[in-house]
Amino acid sequence: MSPRSASVNEELRRRSRERLLQAAVELVGEHGFEATTLGDIADRAGSARGLVSYYFPGKRQLVQSAVHRLMHRTLEEALEREPCTEDGRERLARAIDAILGLARDRPVLMRQHMAGLLQAEGFVQCPEQRRLAELLGDTVARYGAQDVSADYPMLRALLMGAVFSALVPGVPMPVPVLRAELFQRYGLDREMGVPPESEPAPKAEDQDLSRFFATEERPGNA
Numbered sequence: 001m002s003p004r005s006a007s008v009n010e011e012l013r014r015r016s017r018e019r020l021l022q023a024a025v026e027l028v029g030e031h032g033f034e035a036t037t038l039g040d041i042a043d044r045a046g047s048a049r050g051l052v053s054y055y056f057p058g059k060r061q062l063v064q065s066a067v068h069r070l071m072h073r074t075l076e077e078a079l080e081r082e083p084c085t086e087d088g089r090e091r092l093a094r095a096i097d098a099i100l101g102l103a104r105d106r107p108v109l110m111r112q113h114m115a116g117l118l119q120a121e122g123f124v125q126c127p128e129q130r131r132l133a134e135l136l137g138d139t140v141a142r143y144g145a146q147d148v149s150a151d152y153p154m155l156r157a158l159l160m161g162a163v164f165s166a167l168v169p170g171v172p173m174p175v176p177v178l179r180a181e182l183f184q185r186y187g188l189d190r191e192m193g194v195p196p197e198s199e200p201a202p203k204a205e206d207q208d209l210s211r212f213f214a215t216e217e218r219p220g221n222a
Contacts, residue, residue: 015054019045021128022213024066029109042135057085058117061124067113068128070106074098075135075211078194088142089186093193095139096182099159101194103166104175111167114160143186158182 023044027036038059042049056062078098079091103110123129137152145151162182165173176196183190 002164016045016047016051018213020047020052020062021066021069022209024063025109025209025213026071028063028066028112029106032108033059033112038062055140060119060149061126064116064124065126067109067127068124068126068132068213070109070209071099071102072128072132072135074102075132079135079139086142088139089188090145091139091193093183095136096159096179096188098185100162100166100175100179100182103163107167108176110163111169114164114167117160121174138199158185 020041023041025062027040027044030139036059040051040053041062042052052062056065075095075098078094081094085091091199117123133152133156136155137148140152140155143149159182162173162178166175166178179196180190182188
C-alpha cells in the first residue's frame with residue numbers, strides 16, 4: 001500500500017480535531033467541566049488519548065476552542081439565514097440574539113465557558129476564537145461603526161457581560177431584559193432579529209451539534 005499523501009494526512013488531522021471539538025462541547029454541556037475528563041472526550045470522539053494533547057495544551061484550551069467554534073458557527077448560521085440581508089442593523093440584531101440564545105439554550109456549557117475566561121490564561125488565541133472575532137468585527141463594520149477597532153471590543157464586552165448576567169446562579173437576569181437593553185443601546189427595533197415572542201420551540205436538529213462541527217470542507221473555513 002502506498003503511503004498517504006500530505007493532503008490526505010492533513011484532512012485526517014482536521015477531521016480528528018473536529019471530532020474532539022464536538023465531543024468537548026457535548027460532554028461539558030452534559031456533565032460540566034470538572035466532571036469531564038480528556039479521556040472522556042477522546043472516547044466520545046473515537047480518538048486516541050494522545051491525539052488530544054497533540055492538538056491542545058490542555059482541557060481548558062480544548063473547551064474554549066470548542067465553545068468558540070460553537071459560537072462562531074451559531075453566529076454564522078444566524079447571519080446567513082433566510083431572508084438574507086445586508087442591512088447592518090438587522091445583522092447586529094441577529095448577532096445579539098444568537099449569542100444570548102446560547103446562554104438561554106446551553107446554560108451549563110456557557111457558564112463553564114465564562115468561568116474559564118476568568119482563569120489565568122484568559123482568552124485562548126486559537127483559529128476558532130479568531131473566526132468569531134472576524135465575524136463580530138464584520139458585523140460591527142456593517143452596522144456602520146466608524147472605528148471598528150474600538151467598537152468591536154465594546155460589543156464583545158457587552159455581550160460577555162450579558163451572557164454572564166444571564167447565567168449567574170441564584171440571581172440571573174432574564175434574557176429578554178438583557179436583549180432590550182442591548183437593542184436600546186444600539187438603536188435597534190424590537191422586531192429585528194428574533195423577537196422573544198416569535199422564538200419557535202427548539203427543534204430536534206437544534207440539539208444536534210454535528211452541523212457546527214462538520215467534517216467536510218466549508219468554503220472559507222478550510
